[in-house]
Amino acid sequence: MVPRLLAGALLAVFLVFFVLPVLWLLLAATKTDQQLIHDSPLSFGSWHALKANWHALTAFQDNAVMQWLGNSTLYAAISLVITLCVAIPAGYALAMTEFRGRHALLVSTLVVMLMPTATLVVPLFLELNAVRLIGTMWSIILPYAFYPFGVYLTYIYFTTAVPKDLLAAARIDGCSEFGVFRHIALPLATPVIALVGFFSFVANWTNYFLPYVMLPESDQMPIQVGVGSLLSNVPSFNPTVGELAIERPQLALATLLAITPVLVVFLFAQRFLVSGMLAGATKE
Numbered sequence: 206m207v208p209r210l211l212a213g214a215l216l217a218v219f220l221v222f223f224v225l226p227v228l229w230l231l232l233a234a235t236k237t238d239q240q241l242i243h244d245s246p247l248s249f250g251s252w253h254a255l256k257a258n259w260h261a262l263t264a265f266q267d268n269a270v271m272q273w274l275g276n277s278t279l280y281a282a283i284s285l286v287i288t289l290c291v292a293i294p295a296g297y298a299l300a301m302t303e304f305r306g307r308h309a310l311l312v313s314t315l316v317v318m319l320m321p322t323a324t325l326v327v328p329l330f331l332e333l334n335a336v337r338l339i340g341t342m343w344s345i346i347l348p349y350a351f352y353p354f355g356v357y358l359t360y361i362y363f364t365t366a367v368p369k370d371l372l373a374a375a376r377i378d379g380c381s382e383f384g385v386f387r388h389i390a391l392p393l394a395t396p397v398i399a400l401v402g403f404f405s406f407v408a409n410w411t412n413y414f415l416p417y418v419m420l421p422e423s424d425q426m427p428i429q430v431g432v433g434s435l436l437s438n439v440p441s442f443n444p445t446v447g448e449l450a451i452e453r454p455q456l457a458l459a460t461l462l463a464i465t466p467v468l469v470v471f472l473f474a475q476r477f478l479v480s481g482m483l484a485g486a487t488k489e
Contacts, residue, residue: 233457234258241453254454262455265435270459272424273431278466280342280416280427281409284349288405292352293398296359297386301372311360318353323414330418344419345427349409355401362397363390403474407467428463435459 229246236250237257244250262270299311329348330339338344367390375385391398413429420426426434437443438451 230457230461233454234461236454238452238454250454255458258452258455258458261452262458265438265451265455266423269423270428270431270435270462273426273428274462274466276342276425277410277427277429280345280349281406283342284346284409285402285406287346287350288352288355289398289402291350292355292401292405293359293391293394294386295356296361296397297363297390297394299356299360300363300367301369301390311357314353314357314360318357322412326415326418329415333419339419340421340425342425345416348415349405349412352401352405352408355405358401358404359394359397362394366397367393399474403470406470410467428459432456432459432463 225247232247232249233241235252235255235258236244236248237254240248240250240254299307325348333339333344333347338347372385372389375389376382380388410427411429412427413433416425416427417430417433420430423431423434435451435456439453439456440450441453
């Protein structure tokens, strides 16, 4: 009985810690700035206030928030395609073949995977500046597409969850190595492809520091950097703001727009995510 009570209490704490801020954010977008200050934190404002906040937000810099969302979608989508085209075959090659330097390559992948992304921004800036890509979308897409965690996750999956006897049987039947990968291994790897794709998309969508450094123009910003720009235009946080002032409920609405795509992708991909995370955990 006591363990159940402790488990229930712990779940309640986590529910309050994670759900209440999201609920507050949803309700904040339905209020005026004065209501946000004086009304109950978990009270609903009005649909009229929500509509007014939407119009004010989309009017900022001639609908810049939609431009930022489009930029984020473009950067994340192209990077995701490149990541899947590179990480899945690389993980398969590391798992199924023996070659000189394989162990060193695995260790290097692990080391880069464990490094904080912020530590790589300055070297990336110098490299991309040398090839004159700073200020272009490729200064974001190419670093996004480099995803060592996806390579290592795919390596673990093919090592533990795919029967090697099945692949060997296909080779005996005359299938080429590419054919084995294309017709046998790849269909079996659907869960890990979804897992790598989801983690890559989330990492790309939520990345702030890299595009902040690489992209100088407002019309190139992704939504995360755009929300930071909106934050600097809220009078409560920056008293020197002039005509481009943004109120706090509009900032809350912009934040909801920024996180909605991740939630939508998660809802559609959760079945594959669960099977991918459990793959290799049990042995038949």
